[in-house]
Amino acid sequence: MALVPVALLLTAGFAAVFAQENSRLDNVSLIYGAYFFALCLATHIYLRVRLPKADPYLFPLAALLMALGLVMIYRIDPTLARDQANWFVLGLVLFALTIQFLRDYDVLERYRYTIAVIGLLLLLAPRLPGIGQQVNGAYLGVKLGPLAFQPAEFSKICLVVFLASYLREHREVLIVGARRVLGVTLPPLKHFGPMLVVWGASMFMLVVIRDLGSSLMFFAAFLALLYVATGRFSFVVIGMAMFLVGAWFFASTVPHVHDRVEIWLNPYAHPHKSGYQILQSIFAQADGGLFGKGFAQGLITVPGTNDALLPAAQTDTIYSLIVNELGLFGACGVILTYLLITARGFKIALLAADGFSKLLATGLTAVFAIQAFVIIGGVTRVIPLTGVTLPFVSYGGSSIVANFVLLALLLLVSDRARRESGQAERLGGLALEGR
Amino acid sequence: MNRQIVKLFGLVVALFAVLIGFTSYWSVFDAKALKEKDANARPLLEQQQIKRGRILAADGTVIARSVPKGHGAGLRYVRRYPEGTLYGHPIGYSFVDEGDSEFEQFHNDELVGNESEFSSILDQLSGRSQEGSDIVTNLDPAAQKVALGDLEAAGYGAVVAIEPQSGRVKVLASNPPYDPNRVPYELSKLNTNEAERPLYDRATQGQYPPGSTFKVVTAAAGLESGAITPETQIDAPGELEVEGTPLRNDFGISWPGATLDTALTNSVNTWFGQLGQRLGEDTLFEYMERFGFNSTPAIDLPADQVSKSGVYDAEKEELLGPNDPVDLARVAIGQERLVVTPLQMAEVAAAVANKGKLMKPQIWSRVVDPDGRVTKRLAPSEYSQPISAETAEELTTAMEGVVREGTGTNAEIPGVPVAGKTGTAETPGNKACGGGEEENQAWFIGFAPAEDPKIAIAATVECTEEFGNDVAAPIFRDVAETILNGE
Numbered sequence: 001m002a003l004v005p006v007a008l009l010l011t012a013g014f015a016a017v018f019a020q021e022n023s024r025l026d027n028v029s030l031i032y033g034a035y036f037f038a039l040c041l042a043t044h045i046y047l048r049v050r051l052p053k054a055d056p057y058l059f060p061l062a063a064l065l066m067a068l069g070l071v072m073i074y075r076i077d078p079t080l081a082r083d084q085a086n087w088f089v090l091g092l093v094l095f096a097l098t099i100q101f102l103r104d105y106d107v108l109e110r111y112r113y114t115i116a117v118i119g120l121l122l123l124l125a126p127r128l129p130g131i132g133q134q135v136n137g138a139y140l141g142v143k144l145g146p147l148a149f150q151p152a153e154f155s156k157i158c159l160v161v162f163l164a165s166y167l168r169e170h171r172e173v174l175i176v177g178a179r180r181v182l183g184v185t186l187p188p189l190k191h192f193g194p195m196l197v198v199w200g201a202s203m204f205m206l207v208v209i210r211d212l213g214s215s216l217m218f219f220a221a222f223l224a225l226l227y228v229a230t231g232r233f234s235f236v237v238i239g240m241a242m243f244l245v246g247a248w249f250f251a252s253t254v255p256h257v258h259d260r261v262e263i264w265l266n267p268y269a270h271p272h273k274s275g276y277q278i279l280q281s282i283f284a285q286a287d288g289g290l291f292g293k294g295f296a297q298g299l300i301t302v303p304g305t306n307d308a309l310l311p312a313a314q315t316d317t318i319y320s321l322i323v324n325e326l327g328l329f330g331a332c333g334v335i336l337t338y339l340l341i342t343a344r345g346f347k348i349a350l351l352a353a354d355g356f357s358k359l360l361a362t363g364l365t366a367v368f369a370i371q372a373f374v375i376i377g378g379v380t381r382v383i384p385l386t387g388v389t390l391p392f393v394s395y396g397g398s399s400i401v402a403n404f405v406l407l408a409l410l411l412l413v414s415d416r417a418r419r420e421s422g423q424a425e426r427l428g429g430l431a432l433e434g435r
Numbered sequence: 436m437n438r439q440i441v442k443l444f445g446l447v448v449a450l451f452a453v454l455i456g457f458t459s460y461w462s463v464f465d466a467k468a469l470k471e472k473d474a475n476a477r478p479l480l481e482q483q484q485i486k487r488g489r490i491l492a493a494d495g496t497v498i499a500r501s502v503p504k505g506h507g508a509g510l511r512y513v514r515r516y517p518e519g520t521l522y523g524h525p526i527g528y529s530f531v532d533e534g535d536s537e538f539e540q541f542h543n544d545e546l547v548g549n550e551s552e553f554s555s556i557l558d559q560l561s562g563r564s565q566e567g568s569d570i571v572t573n574l575d576p577a578a579q580k581v582a583l584g585d586l587e588a589a590g591y592g593a594v595v596a597i598e599p600q601s602g603r604v605k606v607l608a609s610n611p612p613y614d615p616n617r618v619p620y621e622l623s624k625l626n627t628n629e630a631e632r633p634l635y636d637r638a639t640q641g642q643y644p645p646g647s648t649f650k651v652v653t654a655a656a657g658l659e660s661g662a663i664t665p666e667t668q669i670d671a672p673g674e675l676e677v678e679g680t681p682l683r684n685d686f687g688i689s690w691p692g693a694t695l696d697t698a699l700t701n702s703v704n705t706w707f708g709q710l711g712q713r714l715g716e717d718t719l720f721e722y723m724e725r726f727g728f729n730s731t732p733a734i735d736l737p738a739d740q741v742s743k744s745g746v747y748d749a750e751k752e753e754l755l756g757p758n759d760p761v762d763l764a765r766v767a768i769g770q771e772r773l774v775v776t777p778l779q780m781a782e783v784a785a786a787v788a789n790k791g792k793l794m795k796p797q798i799w800s801r802v803v804d805p806d807g808r809v810t811k812r813l814a815p816s817e818y819s820q821p822i823s824a825e826t827a828e829e830l831t832t833a834m835e836g837v838v839r840e841g842t843g844t845n846a847e848i849p850g851v852p853v854a855g856k857t858g859t860a861e862t863p864g865n866k867a868c869g870g871g872e873e874e875n876q877a878w879f880i881g882f883a884p885a886e887d888p889k890i891a892i893a894a895t896v897e898c899t900e901e902f903g904n905d906v907a908a909p910i911f912r913d914v915a916e917t918i919l920n921g922e
Contacts, residue, residue, distance in 0.1 A: 228439040271474035283477050285461040286469035299480055303511045309480070328462045332455055339451050346444045350437050358436055362443065369447045373454065380457035 032085070036067065043092050050099055051415035053422065055348055058414070061341050062392050062407055066400075068334065069393035072321060075296045076314050080395055087397035091404035098408035105412050109356055112165040119158025120201065122151035127208055152214045153389070153402035156221070156367050157409070163198070163222060164359035167229035171355070174230045198222050199239065203246045210256040212247070213374045213386025217367065219243050224366040225359055228349075264384035277311045281320040281379045284310050292327030314395035316387055320379045334393070335376070342369040345410055351417040361413045364406050483511040483531045488546045488567035490526055490538065492576045493605070493800065498522045499529075499539070499615075501567075514539075520612035521579060524636040525604075525736060525798055528615035533622045537636065538798055540737050542570055545802050545811070568810060569803040573603035578917045582894075585910040586610035591631070592877075592896035592907075593638035595781035596914055599882060599891045601815040602785070602794030604734070606892070606914055607778075609637040630867075639734065639741045642774035643895055646858030646903070647702045647842075648878045649769030651783055651830065654695055656722035657710050658826040665829050668692040671706035677764040682708050699833040700841030702857065704768050711767020719767065720757035725821035726783050726793065729754050733795040733818050734778065744775035769858060781893035782818075784880040787831060787854075788888035790824040792817055835885050845908035846879055848916050854888075855881020855911065857903035858895075868898030875899055879907035883915045890918045 040063045047059055066088060074081035102108075108115065125142045126132040132142060142151050167174075202219040205211065219239070227236045251261045259274060267275035267282075287293060298321060300313045313321050323331045345365025352358040371391055378385035389399035461469065470478050490499040499522075501512035514529050516522065527537025535543060543549075548567040575596075582594035587610055596606035613625055613633035625634050635641075657663040673689035675682045682704055684690070690703050698706035711719055723729065729745045731738050745754035746761055749772070755761060765771040778796065786793035795818045802811040822830070834854035837843040843857040858878030868874040877899050882891040894910040 224443055228436050228443060231436070231439050268472075268474065275474075279472075279474055282461050283469055283472070283475045285458060286466040286475075287477050287481070288462045289466060290463060299477065299484075302476070303480060303484060303505070303509050305509075309477070323458055323462050328459055331458050331462070335451050335454055335458075339448065342447050343444065346440050346447075349440050355436070358440075362436075362440055366443065366447075369450075373447075373450050376454045377450075377457075380454060380461060382453055382457050 036070065036085075036088075039089065039092060043096065046096060047099065047411065051411055053418035054411040054415035055344050055418075058341060058344050058407060058411060061337055061344070062403070065334070065337055065392035068322075069318070069390075069395075071295075072318055072325075072393070073314050073395050075325075076300060076321075080314055083397075084395055084400070087400045090397070091400040094401055095404040095408045098405050099412060102409070102412060105360075105409065106356070108161050108360075109165045109168075112162045115158045116162035119155040119162065122155035122158065123201075123205060123209065125151045149398040150389075150396065151398070152209070152211075153396075153398040154405075156214075156218065156371075157364070157402060157406055159218060160221060160225070160363035160367055161360065163225050164356055164363045167225055168355040168359050171229040174235075175232065199242050199246070202243065203250065207250055207254055210254060211386055211388075212251075212257050212260055212384055213378065213388040215247075216243075216383070216386075217370050217374050217388060220370045221363055221367040224370075225363045228362050229355075229359060260384045260386060264381065267381070277317065278379070278381060278385050280308075280310050281317045281385070282381060284317070284320040284324040285380070288323040288325065288327045288331075290328050292323070292325045292330055295325055298324040315389060316375065316385065316394075317379050318390055318394050319376050322393075335372075338369065338372045338391075341365075345369075348410060348414040348417055351421055352413055353417060353420045357413045357417060361410060361417075364410050368403070368406060479531045480511075482547055483513075485547050486512055486566045487514065487529065488548070488569040488803075488805075490542075490546070491569060491571045492522075492574045492579075493572060494576060495571075496576045498526055498572070498574070514615075516615040518576075519616065520614045521576075521583060522574065523613045523615050523633070524609040524638060525607040526615070527740075528618045530619050533618050536634070537736055537740055538572075540740075541735050542799060545570060548805075566805045568805065571800045571803065572798050573598070573605055573800045573813075574607070574798065575605040575918060575921060577921055578606045578914050579608055581917045582606045582608040582910065582914045583610060583612060585894075585913050586896070587612075589906045589910060590896045590899050591637065592894070593636075593641055593777040594892065594894045594910060594914055595638050595777045596890055596892045596918060597781050597785045597794075597796050599785040599788035599888050600794065601813075602796045602818075603800065603813070603815075604796050604798045605890065605918060607636075607638045607798065609635075609641075636736075636740065637895075637897075638777045639732070639736055641776055641895075641897075642742050642744070642747065643777070643876045643878075643897065644860035644862065645769040645773060645775040645780060646860030646876060646878055647704075647769055648780055648783075648856050648858035648880045648893075648903075649773060649775070650699060650702065650707045650767070651787065651834065651856050651880065652723060652726055652728075653707050653711055653714070653719065653767040654699060654833065655726075655787070655822045655826060655830055656714055656719055658695070658829055659722065659822045660714060660718050662714050662718070663695065663710065665695050665832070668694055669698070669706050669709055671698065671703045671709070673705070675705040675708055675764070677708060678762050682764060682768075695829070696833045696836050699856065700836035702837075702842050707768045708764030711763045714763075714767070716761065716763055717757045719763065722821060725819050726786060727779055727818065728775075729756070732776070732778050732782065735797050735799055741778070742776050744779040746772050747774045748772060769860060777893045777895050780878070780880045780895075781891055784855075784882050784893060785891035786819075786821055787827050787834070788882035788891045789827075791822040791827040792820050794818060831885055834881065838881065842902075843879060843881070843904050843908050845904045846881060846911050846915075848883060848912055848919070851883050851915075851919065852885035853881055853883040853912075853915070854885040855879055855908070857908060859902040862898075865898065871898075871900075873900045875902065877901060877903040877905070877907045879903050879911040881911055881915075883919065889922060890915055 044059055073084050142149055202215050205215040223236050223239045251257050263274050267278045271279055300310050302309050310317055342365055349358050349361035352361055371388055375388045375390050377383040389396050391403045487501040489497055492498055497517055499516050502515050504511055504513050525537050527539040529535035529539040546567045548565045586592050591610050594606055594608045597604055611631045611633045671690040671693050673684050673687040684704050693706050731743055732741050748755055762771045766773055782793055795816050797813055800813050801809050804810050831854045834856055838846045838853040838855050843855050846853050846855050860876040862874050862876050863872045864870055865874050877896045880893040882888040892911050892914055894907045896906045899906050
């Protein structure tokens, strides 16, 4: 029954997209749109059959972002949009496979150290000679033959799985063993070790991968999990302080990170060189106003040339393009969609019965929300701009596939949580329906 | 753990609110300031994609239009000026890399169609791309051609012609001219040409000594303030000692018991010098200001491209006021440190011609939107009334004498009574003229027909060895005749 609002939401989303596409693209876009819609519908039906109790809103919300992303990318470059559509299909396949074969996701707990090691290896891969790739000074890409991908996108899922599992087991000792020193609650040193490892890993990322954005994203997800697991806000404060000290130290020693911070603070120092991207990102937003310039009306390149006016419009600065063309209202819609996904994700965590499920749902949702925050905050100059993708919207295969896997895991947790709470309700004689 | 999850969600809500806050700041609250940043090329690039409206002469001649280049996303418009040098001033130019100037700059909003936020939202909703409005000016192509042609024959200088009753600017010519079509290719050359300064609009920016044409202002102040009447007689010796330096009449002629008519007709320096002293600094400055001196003229050109007229102290780089020490007798005859723009002197003539009422000079006449609807029409408005209709009439009589039998006979138009005043300011050692000792600033201001004026004109030629009557009066005559014949 949850299909009704879902269908409405999907239709509304597509209607908006079509209305805009239509004025420019005629029938071709309609056919593409129909394929897209059919794929989403098929996946949705599969989902309802396979996981009938899973949250009915998550997938449509993600599809909405996906549709917006596809349209924006199509508007930038139709070839990229075709690639993106292929990635989308692959993402759906992996989404379905995850749901199909990982229904009993407790298995993940058993292999948590393996998963952690895989996650760390994935992070390190871009620095390996032969396959590593440097993009804009950061090491985020890996190239295996014709296949290029950003392992950090997958590694975030691995690390969340590991942390959820590890904290589920150790949360009690972390809470009980805590001592108050000088009015501050400190975690027990013995169990604090693994936390130091995570902190070290974040710092390591800063130095080795040189990307402030993913480092921040990982560490923030870790703190969120730590807070939820232990309930100790002081741990978060300590963690944050450690991160800031480390980040400050490396920001002043690692040139790439230092530059990023410098550009963030003084973009006008070199408006045509280092400050170009963030300034153009903000100028593009200034041009959008309340309602935007209209779909496909914004400038991405200098007319008559191929010089970028909005650098990396299909990835980093896609949000700026959305503000430029759809205005503040359009941008609020996008942020609201992320907020709704986050709300549904946390709802799943609230409903989940066991600790691992709770922490897994929390961690996956948190890392997703933080990623959106890091990139949108980057292009709006809330924080330094770094090369993180906007989930489901930005161009990039790794990002799409990884986020669909993330979504699948969330839905698996959701299905079990609702089934169990449904049973509990029935057992308690409270035959409340209507969820 | 649930409590923490709810709190965590609260944090996410707060973080996302920050994002919305920053986005609102950039896209709405700080948008205007961002659009004005030097590093921001967007506004210019976007303007280039708008079909800028045309600028037309009063008879529909196209002065400026935009032609498309490229197509699709690369489509942009480039400005063309079919008439070349003829309207370089006052129309100016508009190009993406070189910026804009003069009329193009002042009327930019109408030309790009930024007239109202509401209509641009409507355009957006209807999927229509922004298009600029055309502007029809008051410029008279035939008269503009005559003015520029005469100037090119006579020397560097300017001509301004205004319809006195409405303030419509029919001619605004500056020599040397420049071709706005060449601006993208040789702007720096045009800018560095120190000797000729073709981009400098002499009609609105030129600061020239007015010489005897200023006597019209002194006479107006004398009559209006009651210091003199047309019958008042003043003994004007051939030479008068003022502030330690003798003030001389032409050829040292003395004019005992001369009235205003005689004094103006023969441009008697010692007569007006004494009148100036009689008026006092406060009164003379008051009337100057009533005519628009010491203020930026209310013409539709960017304020930084229009000069003020007045007593200019080159050391302080400012215009002097009534409390600063000046040699009043020499100010009264247009000497001392007095500098004026040709536009200002045309306004003086226009005010006298329009029964003492000075109308705001305006180049534009109407704005026509892309659908052919007139969205705005010039409603002539009064700038000030420096003198009464009676004073204007008395002055007109005196100025008619100048052309009929005085120093300005070359301005005569057969069958049409002309009122005017010549001026020849000696500018020895003027660097702009190459430092020659015999160089003058020659002037003629006036209007015609005297009893029912249709046009008021100021013409000036710089760096000439001739007098106002020899070089400036004929330009006045030719331009006035062209306009009167065109009526």
